[in-house]
Amino acid sequence: xxxxxxxxxxxxxxxxxxxxxxxxxxxxxxxxxxxxxxxxxxxxxxxxxxxxxxxxxxxxxxxxxxxxxxxxxxxxxxxxxxxxxxxxxxxxxxxxxxxxxxxxxxxxxxxxxxxxxxxxxxxxxxxxxxxxxxxxxxxxxxxxxxxxxxxxxxxxxxxxxxxxxxxxxxxxxxxxxxxxxxxxxxxxxxxxxxxxxxxxxxxxxxxxxxxxxxxxxxxxxxxxxxxxxxxxxxxxxxxxxxxxxxxxxxxxxxxxxxxxxxxxxxxxxxxxxxxxxxxxxxxxxxxxxxxxxxxxxxxxxxxxxxxxxxxxxxxxxxxxxxxxxxxxxxxxxxxxxxxxxxxxxxxxxxxxxxxxxxx
Amino acid sequence: xxxxxxxxxxxxxxxxxxxxxxxxxxxxxxxxxxxxxxxxxxxxxxxxxxxxxxxxxxxxxxxxxxxxxxxxxxxxxxxxxxxxxxxxxxxxxxxxxxxxxxxxxxxxxxxxxxxxxxxxxxxxxxxxxxxxxxxxxxxxxxxxxxxxxxxxxxxxxxxxxxxxxxxxxxxxxxxxxxxxxxxxxxxxxxxxxxxxxxxxxxxxxxxxxxxxxxxxxxxxxxxxxxxxxxxxxxxxxxxxxxxxxxxxxxxxxxxxxxxxxxxxxxxxxxxxxxxxxxxxxxxxxxxxxxxxxxxxxxxxxxxxxxxxxx
Numbered sequence: 331x332x333x334x335x336x337x338x339x340x341x342x343x344x345x346x347x348x349x350x351x352x353x354x355x356x357x358x359x360x361x362x363x364x365x366x367x368x369x370x371x372x373x374x375x376x377x378x379x380x381x382x383x384x385x386x387x388x389x390x391x392x393x394x395x396x397x398x399x400x401x402x403x404x405x406x407x408x409x410x411x412x413x414x415x416x417x418x419x420x421x422x423x424x425x426x427x428x429x430x431x432x433x434x435x436x437x438x439x440x441x442x443x444x445x446x447x448x449x450x451x452x453x454x455x456x457x458x459x460x461x462x463x464x465x466x467x468x469x470x471x472x473x474x475x476x477x478x479x480x481x482x483x484x485x486x487x488x489x490x491x492x493x494x495x496x497x498x499x500x501x502x503x504x505x506x507x508x509x510x511x512x513x514x515x516x517x518x519x520x521x522x523x524x525x526x527x528x529x530x531x532x533x534x535x536x537x538x539x540x541x542x543x544x545x546x547x548x549x550x551x552x553x554x555x556x557x558x559x560x561x562x563x564x565x566x567x568x569x570x571x572x573x574x575x576x577x578x579x580x581x582x583x584x585x586x587x588x589x590x591x592x593x594x595x596x597x598x599x600x601x602x603x604x605x606x607x608x609x610x611x612x613x614x615x616x617x618x619x620x621x622x623x624x625x626x627x628x629x630x631x632x633x634x635x636x637x638x639x640x641x642x643x644x645x646x647x648x649x650x651x652x653x654x655x656x657x658x659x660x661x662x663x664x665x666x667x668x669x670x671x672x673x674x675x676x677x678x679x680x681x682x683x684x685x686x687x688x689x
Numbered sequence: 690x691x692x693x694x695x696x697x698x699x700x701x702x703x704x705x706x707x708x709x710x711x712x713x714x715x716x717x718x719x720x721x722x723x724x725x726x727x728x729x730x731x732x733x734x735x736x737x738x739x740x741x742x743x744x745x746x747x748x749x750x751x752x753x754x755x756x757x758x759x760x761x762x763x764x765x766x767x768x769x770x771x772x773x774x775x776x777x778x779x780x781x782x783x784x785x786x787x788x789x790x791x792x793x794x795x796x797x798x799x800x801x802x803x804x805x806x807x808x809x810x811x812x813x814x815x816x817x818x819x820x821x822x823x824x825x826x827x828x829x830x831x832x833x834x835x836x837x838x839x840x841x842x843x844x845x846x847x848x849x850x851x852x853x854x855x856x857x858x859x860x861x862x863x864x865x866x867x868x869x870x871x872x873x874x875x876x877x878x879x880x881x882x883x884x885x886x887x888x889x890x891x892x893x894x895x896x897x898x899x900x901x902x903x904x905x906x907x908x909x910x911x912x913x914x915x916x917x918x919x920x921x922x923x924x925x926x927x928x929x930x931x932x933x934x935x936x937x938x939x940x941x942x943x944x945x946x947x948x949x950x951x952x953x954x955x956x957x958x959x960x961x962x963x964x965x966x967x968x969x970x971x972x973x974x975x976x977x978x979x980x981x982x983x984x985x986x987x988x989x990x991x992x993x994x995x996x997x998x999x
Contacts, residue, residue, distance in 0.1 A: 402828050410840055415847040520986070524978035526930055528937045528953060529971040532960050540961060620830070630835055631934060635957075646938070649839045657836065665831040 343371040357552040388688045396669040418463045418652040460655035470659035481628035481640035491564035500575025522569025531635045548637040559636040578610035619675035623668035716992035726987025732980040740787035747780035752945040781947040788948035793929040799867040804874025812882030841865035881913035915992045922985035949974045
């Protein structure tokens with residue numbers, strides 16, 4: 331009974347996500363009902379999975395730890411910002427002291443540092459990230475709400491590309507170990523690792539945009555705009571995943587249970603897909619947590635080159651502008667994403683390898 | 690009778706000499722057999738030499754502007770052409786090699802020192818201290834790399850440590866990259882120390898009355914050197930990459946100095962009309978990155994047989 335429920339929930343959730351990704355890729359409006367269904371299914375899968383694996387206490391413990399981590403990060407970043415030379419309102423021509431005093435009063439920068447800190451932390455606790463210094467009158471939450479979805483969209487497409495390229499490539503390369511297929515795939519993978527994105531991007535733009543005119547070189551408005559940045563962003567992770575998968579598969583192939591499977595007379599294909607693959611995805615999983623968090627919260631360089639209105643821009647420009655609330659806000663969004671991604675990865679470990687006990 | 694002789698023969702002739710070779714000599718031999726790794730090593734050596742001897746090798750100074758020769762295509766006077774300020778691209782590329790390699794290698798050394806100290810203390814002491822120290826590393830990991838890099842660069846740029854203008858231009862970026870880089874090394878060193886700590890030879894050293902510090906230096910370090918050296922080889926290209934990232938964004942080295950990232954940034958601005966300005970630093974960067982990665986792979990296969998193929 332429990333298994334049947336799981337086999338219903340998991341694929342349903344995966345299908346909904348795929349459907350949403352597909353719809354959004356071809357620039358259709360995703361209906362609210364679908365988002366709601368996805369959310370409910372996601373929570374259901376998470377709760378069901380946690381309970382069935384006896385991980386409830388673990389999840390609670392990790393959540394409490396995460397809150398602590400985020401508080402420490404908020405504090406650390408807050409302190410780092412006060413060490414930064416130069417203030418948010420420094421200009422080429424110094425402002426008159428009265429004007430400066432007024433500005434500082436508006437943003438409460440004239441208050442002692444512990445008052446500022448207390449105001450900030452108590453704001454974060456109720457998800458109020460304050461007002462931007464640079465974009466006057468705009469809340470950090472609004473800026474994040476406007477730019478983060480674009481970054482998530484770009485990130486999710488790139489992640490999908492990285493997985494559907496990387497894992498099969500690694501698998502094929504390991505299955506054909508020491509043949510020309512292996513050399514070719516791994517040669518491509520190591521080139522992918524060695525190629526910086528800011529070199530791939532111009533080449534692709536020159537060929538496919540200016541030369542052939544297939545895709546758009548900039549902005550983020552439809553499938554023709556998505557292709558190039560997704561390829562550029564997905565290449566490196568795909569290459570890393572291919573290398574990780576190959577190494578891991580080569581190790582798992584030598585394990586005793588694979589020999590047993592062979593002795594049982596299973597076909598090579600069945601062994602590879604049923605026994606080897608699942609067991610060798612652990613290193614890929616470890617890599618995916620930080621990767622997903624980093625890619626989803628925006629990659630500055632890609633967004634810069636392709637003029638994509640994502641959050642990566644704010645992650646970097648806020649520091650140059652000394653826009654304290656925006657730096658803190660975007661940093662916290664990243665940390666939250668990382669903490670969540672790592673939690674999901676840790677929970678998935680015990681799915682891929684039931685011998686792993688979470689404590 | 691004769692069969693016993695043939696059985697003993699392999700033991701007292703050449704083979705016994707070979708098996709008495711140390712792990713390092715063994716690894717060295719495996720490395721020399723790996724053609725790809727050898728070629729990569731030579732590429733790295735040559736790039737370092739070119740960077741180090743930039744003053745003698747570069748046909749022109751890196752900041753000299755030839756106003757009447759702006760944006761020239763590759764030709765006989767300027768082998769790779771000139772940029773939009775009339776500076777010789779080949780010379781800037783050669784001086785760029787110096788900056789890029791200096792950043793890559795120096796940062797790796799600084800992070801090696803801090804990472805090894807931190808990681809070995811954490812792993813050796815264990816218990817509460819260890820989990821506290823590791824928690825701090827987790828927190829550093831949770832700050833976006835680019836944000837941490839820029840914050841650190843801005844802070845360290847305001848501190849003047851060197852009189853030499855070239856070194857002064859480098860300090861900010863060196864310090865920033867080291868702050869980001871040592872964390873990975875510390876983690877790996879800790880893991881290795883934890884493993885070695887369980888070994889019988891450490892236990893026997895302790896039973897003989899050796900002090901903690903002595904055991905770490907004499908017994909632990911030599912045994913974790915392999916993985917550290919391998920990791921270091923991968924840290925260098927990642928540092929070069931980060932430097933070029935930052936410089937490409939205009940946040941790294943400041944003009945007139947050139948690194949490959951700076952050149953790529955300048956080339957990117959005129960990509961459509963003068964692609965050679967982007968291609969030259971791009972090719973240099975790609976080949977160097979590839980060489981370091983391939984050499985690192987070879988080094989790992991040779992000196993860390995357990996990790997082979999990863």
